[in-house]
Amino acid sequence: GAHSLLNAHAPEMVKLVPSLPLDAGVVPTPPLDNADAERRRVLEAIAAFLLSLGRFVPYVAYVNDLQWARDGTIDALSYLLAMRSDATGSKFCLLGSYRIDDVAGRPVARLIQPGPERPAPRIEELEALRVDDVAGLVRSMLGLAELPEGLAARVAEASEGLPFFVEEILRDLLEEGRLFTDETLRIDAAASFLKRAARVSKDERRLLDILAVSGRPVDSNVLEEVGGLPKQAAREALQILGEKQMVVAIPGERERYNLAHDRMREALYASLAAEAQTPLHLALGRRLAGARTAAVAAGGRWETLFEAVGHFGQVLDLHGPEALLDEAERTAVARLHLEAAVTTNATGGFSIGVSYLERARSLLPEDAYEREYELALAIDHALAATLIPLGRVDEALAASDRIVEKAKSVLDESPGWEARILAYAALNEYPKAIAAGIEICGRLGLSLPPDPNRLQIVFLLGRVLLKVRGMTDEALATLPEIQDTRATRLIRIMSSMTAPAYVSRPYLWPILIGNCLTLMLRHGRGPTHALLFTWFATALNAVGVYGASVRFARLGTRLMGAPDGAAFLPKLYHAMGQFVSHWREPMARSAEWCRNGYVLGRRVEDAEFAGYCHMGWAKARLELGDPLAEARTTA
Secondary structure (H helix, E strand, O other), X not given: OHXXXXXXHHHHHOOOOOOOOOOOOOOOOOOOXXXXXXXXXXXXXXXXXXXXXXXXXXXXXXXXXXXXXXXXXXXXXXXXXXXXXXXXXOXXXXXXXXXXXXXXXXXXXXXXXXXXXXXXXXXXXXXXXXXXXXXXXXXXXXXXXXXXXXXXXXXXXXXXXXXXXXXXXXXXXXXHOOOOOOOOOOOOHHHHHHHHHHOOOHHHHHHHHHHHHHOOOEXXXXXXXXXXXXXXXXXXXXXXXXXXXXXXXXXXXXXXXXXXXXXXXXXXXXHOOHHHHHHXXXXXXXXXXXXXXXXXXXOOOXXXXXXXXXXXXXXXXXXXXXXXXXXXXXXXXXXXXXXXXXXXXXXXXXXXXXXXXXXXXXXOOOOHHHHOXXXXXXXXXXXXXXXXXXXXXXXXXXXXXXXXXXXXXXXHHHHHHHHHHHHHHHOOOHHHHHHHHHHHHHHOOOOOOOOOOHHHHHHHHHHHHHHHOOOOHHHHHOOOEOOOHHHHHHHHHHHHHHHHHHHHOOOHHHHHHHHHHHHHHHHOEOOOHHHHHHHHHHHHHHOOOHHHHHHHHHHHHHHOOOHHHHOXXXXXXXXXXXXXXXXXXXXXXXXHHHHHHHHHHHHOOOHHHHHHHHHHHHHHHHHHOOOOHHHHHOO
């Protein structure tokens, strides 16, 4: 039912909604190597969940003010449109609204245009109110059966038929006592609202300014604290502002308020001088950061991380780190940015994640490794890993160099070495990648032969087979999760070495796989266990142990749907199609493995293994004597 639907998509969606309740054993999937592909995978999961939910219960989702929507929101809506043709039986309706005069140059422009795999949404343009419509609205607002001569026509002309302008002009005229004059009305809803805002009390204006700076609904207790108002005074001010239809209460579990219209927010925020905006951004950022501390201490989750980071970012962009109170606050804000980066990177938003990490690093003192060792190390760890998928390899190497130089232990160093290996591999400098891997593995206590011979390969693979002789497939498939940090580091490092070894030092490749399996059997399931089982089957086939290889191929395919295996599917399909399947299955099955691996590789933008799978697909079709038309058209 719906619960199983949630569990099916939760490993991706939890990256965006950390508070999502997950069943035991359901964990977030590891990110893909390609940033854009990881982002698409998360968006596909969100769209599939929302569309599938419509099969259980009919519902409508409404997104207002799309002209302000950021790229992420537009991307999610685009995926919903693109996938709706596959949502047979779904009773899901998506509605959105935007200002037609505020589209150019904004992300929403992409949404309303048809794409190669996405039809354009159905668009209904709402015309401006006519004089008769304005007259009906004004009569409703004033409670009058008849209007003064010419009033409706003058308001319609001044407002250009926009309902919000009609309401603001009328309220302004009523408050100033000019409703029944014959003067010509000038359209300026922003000016009308600012004049109305200027006539409220000091407490009411303070709350309006906070809401304008926030740009989002604000909890009542936050308004009280940031505004410096007693609880009763804040409630009375909010009630009056609500009666004036300047502020609205937001339905929900918490008592929250927002400005009644985004035009109000624009006008108010623009009217505030920078020296007035900065203290409010700081106060909101500090209050939201304090909420994080309280939530974590209570064992709960904190959902306002990006709001807090956004407010501090506004201040830092204008005034730099000196705007913060002291070094302690700069360190605390750096921690917030690190947390935001980790959360963002989990969704594939590596570009934004790097910007958070660079901001975090800029907030630390020059001697950060001496004064804030754990924080400085965590930031550089994340930077080194995040820069590589973005192609910023030289910067990743610089971050890894800092880690290796400053780390206090070999375990702390090892992520820097892993980043070095991946960076060298990205530059096709395979000997450097292998040398780095051998060095750090040695320092972690595992000696790897630089130039192994066949006897060493056979001995290591035989030792693994001996270890698993008394273990059932079920025991191997359900190994406990690894807890030993050193073993985890070694498996990650040796897994990152496999591609350089396969290309430039093939006898080292089975040594790496055998050692990873040995560590996994000793310490528990590692981060790439599905792929490692399949690679081990490949290594066994290479030395002629065909019978035993079947077992490990079966384990790999059994686990490929698990979260730990999802990120490596193109590699796994490549191994099955090119090196494993054909020993025990018809050649047509090898062609199928390779074709599906090619499709998966294209989907996650793993160009390397998409190419390998395409080559294997064409080769298998040739050996079968089948036509190459499909393989040729996709080349």
